[in-house]
Amino acid sequence: MFETAQLGRKVSRAEFKKQEPVLRTELLEIQQQLRSAPFPVLVVFGGVDGAGKSETANVLNEWMDPRGVITRAFEAPSEDERARPEYWRYWLALPPAGRIGVYLSSWYSRPLVDRAYERIDMGAFHESLDRIAAFEKELSDDGALILKFWMHLGKRAQKKRLSDLERNPLTRWRVTETERLHARMYDSFATAAERLIQKTSTGHAPWDIIEGEDHNYRTLAVLTRVRDAIRQRLARLQTASAGAAGAPHRRQSDPPPTESAPAGPTVLSQLDMTQSLSRKQYKILLAQYQGRLNLLARRAKAAKVSTILAFEGVDAAGKGGAIHRVVAALDAREYQVIPIAAPTDEEKAHHYLWRFWRHLPAAGRVIVFDRTWYGRVLVERVEGFASERAWSRAYAEINDFEEQLIEHQAVVLKFWIHITKEEQLERFKARENTAYKQYKITPEDWRNREKWDAYEQAVHDMVARTSTVAAPWTLVEGNDKHFARIKIMRTLCDRLEEKVGKVKL
Amino acid sequence: MFETAQLGRKVSRAEFKKQEPVLRTELLEIQQQLRSAPFPVLVVFGGVDGAGKSETANVLNEWMDPRGVITRAFEAPSEDERARPEYWRYWLALPPAGRIGVYLSSWYSRPLVDRAYERIDMGAFHESLDRIAAFEKELSDDGALILKFWMHLGKRAQKKRLSDLERNPLTRWRVTETERLHARMYDSFATAAERLIQKTSTGHAPWDIIEGEDHNYRTLAVLTRVRDAIRQRLARLQTASAGAAGAPHRRQSDPPPTESAPAGPTVLSQLDMTQSLSRKQYKILLAQYQGRLNLLARRAKAAKVSTILAFEGVDAAGKGGAIHRVVAALDAREYQVIPIAAPTDEEKAHHYLWRFWRHLPAAGRVIVFDRTWYGRVLVERVEGFASERAWSRAYAEINDFEEQLIEHQAVVLKFWIHITKEEQLERFKARENTAYKQYKITPEDWRNREKWDAYEQAVHDMVARTSTVAAPWTLVEGNDKHFARIKIMRTLCDRLEEKVGKVKL
The missing domain is CATH 3.40.50.300 (P-loop containing nucleotide triphosphate hydrolases)
Structure with missing residues (x-):
């Protein structure tokens, strides 16, 4: 499943600088249109530590009008939150129509961590994933556009990334004991993550697996996808309201995306085709x-x-x-x-x-x-x-x-x-x-x-x-x-x- | 959940005799149209022993052209069936497009019985129900029309029904040791059934709860629903193909039914409204x-x-x-x-x-x-x-x-x-x-x-x-x-x- 996100895709600094102003302008235009649209947008980040979840969320906030974006990261529940059902805080943090909600750690974090640490068995893990799927289905049925990005790093790449951060005195603080522990548990997390993605990659809220190693690549991959998905939904709404005069409005669910733009090498282009045997x-x-x-x-x-x-x-x-x-x-x-x-x-x-x-x-x-x-x-x-x-x-x-x-x-x-x-x-x-x-x-x-x-x-x-x-x-x-x-x-x-x-x- | 199926609804012999010929003719006409339609129909029976599952299936076979109906009741799996995944036999028993499959005991039987006997815990029970929901969703996404009838009897009504059958030497054989045991386990079955219905009553394959006490009522309720659901789907297909010339055909899922015709008393009409206190x-x-x-x-x-x-x-x-x-x-x-x-x-x-x-x-x-x-x-x-x-x-x-x-x-x-x-x-x-x-x-x-x-x-x-x-x-x-x-x-x-x-x- 993660093979497709270990291809070493990179975008050069020059190419990035060329694309940035265009994409920023388009994102702002789309955000403007979204403001009066009848649906909210949820952008959910998951993935491996060090794969650029928060950096990408930061760029999204920087490139868009922050007044239309709500960014949330759920920590361990507060006393107030523990006094209510688990999903209470997620419901309350939902964006209203016309706005974008960005979730850095989300309803996925607890089940994933609990499973990786084997605090819960497979049955309980599946129950949690079912609840997530039901939650997202309700929101999507109600019109929400849900985009989910799984930021991926291979085992070796993660190790390198963490030691790079540690070596630099300015970024050392970002590597905590938890991150070091999780890196040692890479395989447990990967196994749980695969199951999580498989069970919750539904037609109405699919996961996009994003290669997280290169800052430029992952930034463009995520933000291009955000732009395209919102644009597509707005266009569909316009067609629907123009086309079906009088007919009751019925939203069609967006087909799941199949490629995280920008296009690049595929798993096939990475094969060494010269291998042979006498x-x-x-x-x-x-x-x-x-x-x-x-x-x-x-x-x-x-x-x-x-x-x-x-x-x-x-x-x-x-x-x-x-x-x-x-x-x-x-x-x-x-x-x-x-x-x-x-x-x-x-x-x-x-x-x-x-x-x-x-x-x-x-x-x-x-x-x-x-x-x-x-x-x-x-x-x-x-x-x-x-x-x-x-x-x-x-x-x-x-x-x-x-x-x-x-x-x-x-x-x-x-x-x-x-x-x-x-x-x-x-x-x-x-x-x-x-x-x-x-x-x-x-x-x-x-x-x-x-x-x-x-x-x-x-x-x-x-x-x-x-x-x-x-x-x-x-x-x-x-x-x-x-x-x-x-x-x-x-x-x-x-x-x-x-x-x-x-x-x- | 079962309150609405304990209202003592009855249809008189005279009324039944009046409706029978009309309904039979309509069912045959609809079956004729169905023959060339691009979707199959699944009629699934579940419910309490003695509530008329097989009797109703028999009437359905009698009133329709049996060449277009495949009736199956799955017993304990055969050696051949045990040698393959559990769902193999269900897949093979699916009707092709244009035909009706009637299932007397179905993919629901094993999870229900296992849960009632507490052979499996809640986690495993939910996993089974998830698998059922996924199975039915796949079929429904592919166009299948799925009708599910839960035939219900109250505890006392079931007891009476079984002892009536036992008293009559001609029907005594129908009450086996298993049925007697299950009747004693009525509450365990009811609790498991409620959960089963709740989890698998989906938009594309909802359960209809049918009061099973009166033969005439339950027969008309089920067969009227079968007629209406097929007719509705056929009509929708016709509208779609007439309306959207050139547009890609996209099947809309049928909205779940909300009333099992024929209409009759409701839970409210059964209340004793004269009760008072000084x-x-x-x-x-x-x-x-x-x-x-x-x-x-x-x-x-x-x-x-x-x-x-x-x-x-x-x-x-x-x-x-x-x-x-x-x-x-x-x-x-x-x-x-x-x-x-x-x-x-x-x-x-x-x-x-x-x-x-x-x-x-x-x-x-x-x-x-x-x-x-x-x-x-x-x-x-x-x-x-x-x-x-x-x-x-x-x-x-x-x-x-x-x-x-x-x-x-x-x-x-x-x-x-x-x-x-x-x-x-x-x-x-x-x-x-x-x-x-x-x-x-x-x-x-x-x-x-x-x-x-x-x-x-x-x-x-x-x-x-x-x-x-x-x-x-x-x-x-x-x-x-x-x-x-x-x-x-x-x-x-x-x-x-x-x-x-x-x-x-």
Whole structure:
């Protein structure tokens, strides 16, 4: 989930200085329009200490008219606050219509900290997150525009950031004992945070995960998003009131954003696509991993652990070849490969997830999906087969689906096999020039190629929203088929070993 | 919550015979249209054993074309089903678009039974209900029309129904050991059921609580609702496709129903409005209760238990007088009366619940609301100040609000003071004829009076959806002011005693 916020994105000082005056002017203009609008705006910050939450809130206050902004940070509750239900202080701190409320620590802080310290169990943690979701839904149903930014720093980046602050006598005061302790608990916080984001990233109040390392990048990312979201909502209200004369006004919820502007590198652009393996190395390693996999699969069967493999990738990425190497190690009675093409009539008459539920293996079996439920947020999104509402809702639906598989003791592995645009061209040409491969290439493949950038963005968003600790995405550098296949075999064996124990060949 | 399904509603054999052929024809016609519609219909039955779940499902199958209806009852999971995640069998049993799925025991059965037997704790129960809500939301987002009927029988009615079945040798087989055991556990089931209904009665898939005692009544109630809901959805789809040429099609969710037709007696029409107290009895009792209340309030203060009193009622029902008698027993520093009139500008710029959150007392105090947050589902509904979407969503919002008060150890009491239409007329005239009471009567009061039936229906629905074990509604027969005031004082003292222990005068 946080992979997409560890890309080292930066904005130069020159670029920042160029964008600043434009953005400031626009923010002030929009704030002016907002003043007479019938809805409030909530800007909620969460995230890792040192990732720039308060700095960004400060810039927001500096660039906008502070008379229209209420900034709040909730500390430990006062006596007055303890004398009332927990949410009393949050209700009272809500901005009225036309204003912006900025929350530095919010209704998210206590559940997150309590869970990271293991003061509450998962059940209680989920109850808290449900309450948050209900609270935000009520506000959103009433018209509030809710923007949530999760400011992220990797473990190493956080460590560096804190020691930088400590070294400077002018900023040393900002690193307290609590921050040092929390930094040591990085992993506990990350696990709780992932769950928190997954459960509360709803259609009406989604989280944007912002890379927090570079001041310029994160400032522009957050403030551009604030500008765009308010502008979009104001425009929609105007259209609605102009369009539906006489009709009762009904607010539509904003579709969740999918990219935290400004656009930049994606998870795919960071892959080292030059990695390769010689034919000799490949043969040796493949035999080793296939032997290991065979033993592991038998043990998994005995332990009633299912294995669910999801393969995605651009055309000609080598999904078929990789799947072939995986199943070659398995007993034919124990696995099944399900190729996913266009849905049948019967499938079309059901929910899009129905056809995947249908094919679920009984416990202990291996099932390989050649293309998957992620079609909803890849091809259906890019080609416009699913509405924006439908595909943006699908991230949560898919996380929920996979969670049910995992609860039932399945191991879920998801592979995105990536190749460069040049490599794809080579492979397409080779297919056209080889008689027995011609069937593999269609005009559609050439058309899909034209939407390369849109697909790349869709993959980036997919990884951001569905790569979880329990079902992470493995991005496979696929320009060299040997390298790709071995990476897949190794990942699969390692995950199975975690679940059923190490085997010896 | 179940008060509204214990009114002894019946439909005579003659009336039933008259309605049957009309309804059957309409159901078949609608089913014909549904066949080519792009959505499926789910009819889910839940409720008390013996309340006619399977009988009603049988009638539905008999009256409609069975080729378009799939009926399922999920028993203990088979080996095949246990080998997969719990929801696998539910997904596979979903009807395709154009068909109706009828579920006799459903995804609700296991959580309900497990909770009633205390095999799972509240946390696990809530997790199950969350999963159900997410499942139904996914289906509904995809277009499914979900109708849920909770078939209800009171404790005594269930006992009678089971012994009737047992006495008849032809039906004796239907009463198993399980049913006898569950009947003995009536209260455990009712408590779990109330929570289940509250948590899963969502805008897109609300529960209808159906009185199950009379075969004819419950059959017509369910099948009329099925007819109306499908018809409404079909009509909406037609309007949408006719109206929005070119515009992307976007399905609107159906507003939850508020009355399970056919209309009949309401909770108010069942009150015995002749109850009264002599002036002498009243004086004695009032003094006693005021003394008790004073002691109880002091003890509650020491225990930091807040008391929140909500008063509602038609104009001239006697709210003011009753409130006056309550607070007369309290220390002036320890209570506050909040009269709720039209919202201020500042209040209008916030969520409607904000102004009630504002006034929450610190722990240990007494606060009396003269008119309340229920305005949303009473006056705002009847007068059209709130949209249907807004007020139908409010039931869940209000339950959630009160739940937070109760979790914080507050005692929440809600009084609906009722008077007959004739009595109101008398009081209005008396006010007009008494100089010092004239200020109390306005043209608005006369206008409200014209909407008597609409208000009565709104009160009925309010009680059905918001009278919970922790915050029940007390319906007060108000034609005799003495009787009403004493009933209120007694209810208040009893509830406080439950919370802080008995006091001796």
